[in-house]
Each structure stands twice: as C-alpha cells, then as structure tokens.
Amino acid sequence: IVKSKNKFTLSTPGRFGFLTEPMLNVQVIIESTITIKERIVMRLEGKVAIVAGAAWGGIGAATAYRFACEGAKVVVNTRRREEKLAETVQRIEDAGGEAAAVMGDVADESTWQTLVETALSNYGKITTLVHNAAHSYTKKAIEFTMEEWNESLGVTLGGPWLGAKYCIPEMIQNGGGALVFISTVNATITNPGFGLYGAGKSGLNALTRSIALDYGREGIRANAIAPGQIVGERGEASLAEDDLEEQASRDCYPVGRYGKPEDIANAALFLASDEADFVTGIVLTADGGLTLQSPEALVRPSFRLRWRDDILVPQPKEDS
Incomplete structure (x- = not known):
C-alpha cells in the first residue's frame, strides 16, 4: 500500500x-x-457522557470506564449501592479520567435535572447518554401488582424517556449527540416470569426508533443494544464450570460463554462514537449467538452433536 x-x-x-x-x-x-x-486519537475525545445505572461490576460501569479511557468525561448514576458508584468514579480517576457521581432514581425527574446540571457545570455540555438502569419482578404475566408494574416500567422505560427529554435539548444546542439504550434479547424472546421485563424493554426498542426518526435532522442518533446473559463481578463466583446446569446454559451460546460487561461496553463505544455517525434507530444484538438457533437445536442430540467440538462424532456421508 x-x-x-x-x-x-x-x-x-x-x-x-x-x-x-x-x-x-x-x-x-x-x-x-x-x-x-488521526486514527490513533481517542475515539471519544471531547465528549461528555451521562451513564445511568453505573454501579461498579455491571454494564453501566464498564461502559463509563471504557468511555473515560477513550477520552470522554462522564457523569455516572445509580439509585442504590452508593459505595459501588463511588468505586466506578475512583477507578476512572485512577486511570487518569474524569468523572462525577449523582445518586438518584432515574424514574424521578429531579434526578435527571441534577444529572444534566452536574454535566453542564462540571464539563460544559452533554454529547452522549447511555441508559443501563432497569428494574423488574419475576412473576407470571398477570400476577404483578399495579405498584410493581408502575415501578418497573418507571425505571426500565420511563428512565430512558426522561433521560432523552432532558438530554436531547442540550445535545441539540451543541450540534447533536448520541443516545445508547441498553435493552435485552428478552424484548423479542422471553423466559418464564419475564413478562414485565420484556414489556419494558420492548417499549424501549420502540422509543429508540421514534427518537431516531423524530430528531435525526437535528443531529441526534439513538440506538439500543440487546445483550444476552451478561455475567459481571457479582455473578462470576456462583458459576461453577463443572455444574451441569451451567454447562447446559452455556451451550445455548455458540461462542461458548456468557457475555461480559466489557463486551457491551465495546458495542456502546462504537454507537456513541463518530464512527457510527450513519447508524441510528437500530437494536444491535450482542448475545454471543444466543438467538441464532431454535430451542430444538439445544435439546435434540442429533443437532447438538453437529457443533459441539468436545463431543463431535462422525456424521454419515451423503451419496454424491
């Protein structure tokens, strides 16, 4: 060349x-x-991001840390576990980045007012929003109380909507911005008891597309990420490699493992960066291939044997 x-x-x-x-x-x-x-310049240099749901150990914290390592200044949030939010800030600062923390419920408008004020007063603008916070109960579809229904959707769907409502005007004043919503594959496939969670995330996917359409000409991009099972700091200790149930669960993933928070943080980095300037209104599936195959492929031995390297057996040759 x-x-x-x-x-x-x-x-x-x-x-x-x-x-x-x-x-x-x-x-x-x-x-x-x-x-x-120019290619080696940090990918989020000059960006200011609000990351909701960023207690250390999960997707939000990994995303905030990744963004800071790429030059962004970040304002992080959680409604509980204040010590874990402080750890997120500390790790960012230890790595040479800049971060501020705001405690509060994303379903409360006052939390977003404080988040926006903190970003503007500390860093002068808002260019990026990542919403990772979610809340749900595991029950059959009609067994939730109205209080549980409203509480869950208030965080899972109301939070992203409020975040957009308060951040988009500031982004437009600055020439545009990017919103990245953390959704889930459970918006399209589900598990027993996941009806409320899936309903909220399905609504989030629809909200993502609407924002992309309504504000695209004003420089706003909105995208979502649909992860599969993500194992963070809190869950790793409980996943024994020799546990048959865990082995069967991992077999659902063609890549042979669960996701890590960093996997989703990397996807969010792309969607938040200028490299994704022509990408908007999508739900990016990041599930290790979980949703590629039918359930039958997971339980019928004749299917499973075809791709499990550790138990692969010769298959009959077809006549040519």
Whole structure:
C-alpha cells in the first residue's frame, strides 16, 4: 500500500484476491480524509457522557470506564449501592479520567435535572447518554401488582424517556449527540416470569426508533443494544464450570460463554462514537449467538452433536 496525500493505491491479485488467478495490475484508489495519525486519537475525545445505572461490576460501569479511557468525561448514576458508584468514579480517576457521581432514581425527574446540571457545570455540555438502569419482578404475566408494574416500567422505560427529554435539548444546542439504550434479547424472546421485563424493554426498542426518526435532522442518533446473559463481578463466583446446569446454559451460546460487561461496553463505544455517525434507530444484538438457533437445536442430540467440538462424532456421508 502506497500513501500519497490522502489516497491509497493498492495492488491486488485477480478479482480482489479471492480467486487463484495470476497477479493482475489492478489499482484501487481509496479516497480518505483521515490520516494515520488521526486514527490513533481517542475515539471519544471531547465528549461528555451521562451513564445511568453505573454501579461498579455491571454494564453501566464498564461502559463509563471504557468511555473515560477513550477520552470522554462522564457523569455516572445509580439509585442504590452508593459505595459501588463511588468505586466506578475512583477507578476512572485512577486511570487518569474524569468523572462525577449523582445518586438518584432515574424514574424521578429531579434526578435527571441534577444529572444534566452536574454535566453542564462540571464539563460544559452533554454529547452522549447511555441508559443501563432497569428494574423488574419475576412473576407470571398477570400476577404483578399495579405498584410493581408502575415501578418497573418507571425505571426500565420511563428512565430512558426522561433521560432523552432532558438530554436531547442540550445535545441539540451543541450540534447533536448520541443516545445508547441498553435493552435485552428478552424484548423479542422471553423466559418464564419475564413478562414485565420484556414489556419494558420492548417499549424501549420502540422509543429508540421514534427518537431516531423524530430528531435525526437535528443531529441526534439513538440506538439500543440487546445483550444476552451478561455475567459481571457479582455473578462470576456462583458459576461453577463443572455444574451441569451451567454447562447446559452455556451451550445455548455458540461462542461458548456468557457475555461480559466489557463486551457491551465495546458495542456502546462504537454507537456513541463518530464512527457510527450513519447508524441510528437500530437494536444491535450482542448475545454471543444466543438467538441464532431454535430451542430444538439445544435439546435434540442429533443437532447438538453437529457443533459441539468436545463431543463431535462422525456424521454419515451423503451419496454424491
């Protein structure tokens, strides 16, 4: 590859190297306005992010930390576990980043007023919102009380809506911004007792698309991430490798493992960065392949044997 100003000339064999043809003198000119030096600049330099649901050990904290490592200043929030929120801030500061903390319930407007005021007073603007907070009860679909229903949806769906309501005007004044909502695969597939959780996250996916459509021309992008099972600091100790139930559960994932908070933080980083400037209104599935296969593939031995390397057996050859 030869670089001349902002043009790259690439010699490639055959049809772009995919076929075993002799080397042809093919020239591909790639117009680029990005220099190699610019490519190593931190991806969120100059950004200010609010991350709701960021107690240390989970997706929100991992996202806040990842953002700070990429140059963003962050304001983090949780409604409980104040010591874990303080740990998030401490770890960011120990890594050389800047962070501020706000305790409060995301279902309460006053929490968002304080979050916005803190971001503006400390860092002068808001460019990014990540909403990770969620709350639910595990019961059959019609066994929830009205109080439980309202409490859960107030956090899971009302929180993101309030966050958008208070952050988007500030983003527009600054020329635009990015919203990243943490959803779940349980918005499209479900488990027993997950009706309330799935209802809230399904609504969140719809809200994401509406925001993207309503405010796109004002520089606002909105996207969601749908994780599968994520095991953070709190859950790792309970997952024994030799536990048959855990092995069966992991078998649901073609990648062979549960997700980590950092997996989702990396996806959020992309969606929050300028690299995703043409990406809006999507729900990005980050589930290790969980939703790729039918339930039958998980329980019928003839299917499971085809892809389990550790128990792979020869399959009958078909007549040619």
